[in-house]
Amino acid sequence: MSPPSLSPGPGGPRRVRIAERREVAPGHVELLVEDAALARSARAGQFAHVLTPGTLRRPISFSRVDGDRLGLLFRVVGAGTAWLAERRPGEVLDLLAPLGRGFVPPPPGTPLCLVGGGIGIPPLYFAWQQYGHDRPVTVILGARSAAQVVMEDDFRAAGVPVTVTTEDGTRGEAGRVTGPLARWLAREPRGVVWACGPTGMLAAVAAQVPDPRRAWLALEQRMGCGVGACLACVVPGGAGGPPWLRVCSDGPVFRADAVRLAGVEDRDAPA
Numbered sequence: 001m002s003p004p005s006l007s008p009g010p011g012g013p014r015r016v017r018i019a020e021r022r023e024v025a026p027g028h029v030e031l032l033v034e035d036a037a038l039a040r041s042a043r044a045g046q047f048a049h050v051l052t053p054g055t056l057r058r059p060i061s062f063s064r065v066d067g068d069r070l071g072l073l074f075r076v077v078g079a080g081t082a083w084l085a086e087r088r089p090g091e092v093l094d095l096l097a098p099l100g101r102g103f104v105p106p107p108p109g110t111p112l113c114l115v116g117g118g119i120g121i122p123p124l125y126f127a128w129q130q131y132g133h134d135r136p137v138t139v140i141l142g143a144r145s146a147a148q149v150v151m152e153d154d155f156r157a158a159g160v161p162v163t164v165t166t167e168d169g170t171r172g173e174a175g176r177v178t179g180p181l182a183r184w185l186a187r188e189p190r191g192v193v194w195a196c197g198p199t200g201m202l203a204a205v206a207a208q209v210p211d212p213r214r215a216w217l218a219l220e221q222r223m224g225c226g227v228g229a230c231l232a233c234v235v236p237g238g239a240g241g242p243p244w245l246r247v248c249s250d251g252p253v254f255r256a257d258a259v260r261l262a263g264v265e266d267r268d269a270p271a
């Protein structure tokens with residue numbers, strides 16, 4: 001049974017019990033947390049702002065839904081994620097969730113290509129779970145090296161066509177996601193692309209899709225409040241829109257023409 005939420009409202013604070021912990025790859029942990037109301041209301045592309053002691057909250061996307069449980073899959077990069085990786089089943093996390101705006105599904109039947117780079121992959125598995133059943137979905141996963149490819153087995157177990165690229169050629173095709181994406185776009189000129197990963201990868205994907213209305217990008221920016229108040233996460237807006245956008249509350253998912261990625265800080269993550 002899920003513990004009661006402090007506030008069941010969307011984006012409200014919640015105390016959630018960790019039901020399961022998995023080490024999914026070297027330096028990558030997935031925690032499954034229990035909260036039936038959150039599992040029902042969270043949308044793919046939204047995130048949880050997780051309280052970690054001694055730091056600001058840390059934003060982590062939802063990686064999957066499994067009954068009353070939601071997944072938070074993260075790479076250990078610093079103090080906050082290191083603390084999170086030490087948590088064990090039965091312990092309780094303090095979340096603000098669900099936050100942000102998620103992916104907007106295209107009409108049923110529209111071919112959809114999910115492009116994930118490194119730790120940008122997890123929200124795309126959740127996206128497939130929520131929106132993959134009434135449209136043909138193809139997945140392209142990119143990482144620096146085989147050890148950073150996550151959730152490939154989950155997609156394959158679900159029967160989703162997956163192409164993996166690694167920059168060092170240790171798994172799948174040697175190179176970047178742009179190679180298989182170009183082939184998919186040639187086959188599916190009216191398809192829609194959803195991408196999540198480092199800013200450089202998102203810019204490359206946006207440049208490849210001929211119609212920017214057919215590309216949606218999930219951005220990762222350093223965050224403070226997570227709810228639109230502090231402006232720590234702003235990025236420049238695209239032509240004709242607001243000059244600045246808050247990744248936490250206007251996004252993190254944006255249509256490609258709504259944001260300008262030039263000059264946006266890139267995470268040290270693989271494309």
Ligand SMILES: Cc1cc2nc3c(=O)[nH]c(=O)nc-3n(C[C@H](O)[C@H](O)[C@H](O)COP(=O)(O)OP(=O)(O)OC[C@H]3O[C@@H](n4cnc5c(N)ncnc54)[C@H](O)[C@@H]3O)c2cc1C
Pocket residue numbers: 047055058059060061062073074075076077078079080081082119122123219220221222223252265266267268
């Ligand atoms: C909307 C959103 C969703 C996210 N979802 C996930 C997810 O599903 N899985 C996951 O592993 N990570 C995700 N992240 C990134 C995650 O929030 C950071 O890795 C985490 O906050 C790092 O905290 P830390 O205390 O461990 O490291 P810190 O000590 O804060 O940082 C360690 C290093 O990483 C760099 N860094 C950390 N976070 C960012 C960032 N957001 N942008 C640029 N550089 C950064 C720092 O500059 C530093 O070099 C997401 C970020 C956002 C904004």
Ligand code: FES
Pocket residue numbers: 222223224225226227228229230231232233234246247248249
């Ligand atoms: S993190 Fe405070 S406005 Fe986005």
